Amino acid sequence: MTTPRVFIARHGETAWSLSGQHTSFTDLPLTANGEKRVAATSRAMVGKDRLIDPRHLLKVYVSPRLRAQRTFELLVGHEQQCGPERVVIDDRVQEWNYGDYEGLKTAQIRALRREKGIETGHEWDIWQDGCENGESPEEITRRLDEVIAEIHELHSQNQTAVRKDVMIVAHGHILRSFAMRWVRRPINENPALLLEAGAIGVLSYEHNNVDEPAILLGGAFIVPDDDENDDDGK
Template sequence: MSDQDALTPRVIIFRHGETEWAKSGRFTSFTEIELTQAGVAQVFSVAARLVGAGRLLDPRRLVQVFVSPRVRAVKTLELLLSAYPDVVAGKVTYTEDITEWSYGDYEGRKDQEIRLLRKKRGLDQEKEWDIWLDGCEGGESSQQVTERLDKLISQIREMQKPYMCGEKPADVLLVAHGLILRCFVKRWLGLSIDSPLQMILAPGAMAILSYKKNNINEPAIHIGLALPSEEESKF
């Protein structure tokens, strides 16, 4: 990791571990679903390999943790940082700003099922349904999702702005859901939610956002990141 990478504040996004509905491809927003045993193992594996002093996610460098209040996200955070309760004490905020896109009438359904139901009702005759653009009946629109994510992004940038050159550690951790975190990446980069940026974020997966040239006005995504060296882990 370069000196710039080590100094620049980061936003670490983490998707909750596997659930039965995620495994089967069912849309899950407000329904409370527990992690599967495989989901628990996914999070424990990341915690053992990537979380700790001098590792990719160093709890000592966190100034704030934002978590979706859904039980699958809350449990994921508990497992991810179980060895560091004292380090993150007082830094955790449970917020609806980072809950999953509300799927409304489509909750619990699979993608193809939604498409067939919509066509039976006379919708989408000229183009396929696109959640990024069309939103969900009885749920959220893309504009509503954009507004709540933009509010959170502004809050994060206010936190990190004074420390762009490493004056003190200012990493932020988000623990949430697959679709909303991909939306967050787009808004972080200044893209509209319906921009054609194809992304994959598997259950129990981590990604890292930051800024180019230590500049608050140049938000960026790490498409590759070297692991910290022992020297860089000291601050």
């Protein structure tokens, strides 16, 4: 069995990701620069001789937000080998619901909490405190653990010589949380993980074992097998 991977792709730049405003349900488009950068990432990283081979994508989870869907289109949507039957728009990978903090920067959120007299013994930290009238770390954990269990099952059922990867196209906080839960760590440990707008991270398994999920710190490009058709793709 070729060890499968999970690619976590954050949507491209928006006006609010650029300014540092928390964006969950506000449906902002990508900026022009965001579109250009995702298209450049696709040219460099997606194709049969690249890091991500669309033919080997067993399933793609995409957030319902338009910025994530547009990012998917720019990354792999034009690849005929990744058919629409493999792509699922899934609420479970939408961004952390920021509730009352939607559109605010971290400094503004902390100032608002001080005005309200919310005392926690530390400055606001989403990983520990969650969001007023939004989601808590426990709620995020529950929905992500469902997705992770589903992916583990998919990989367990597809132990073949052909690589069967999964991709998630979503958002910064939810994907950082996903990476922590993938390696079975609580997200309230304040993960020191970064994922730039438009960036792609890679998760996999140690020892080719689906019971040993791991973060893949460096992933090699894929060289097509000799018996794979060469006349299509990038």
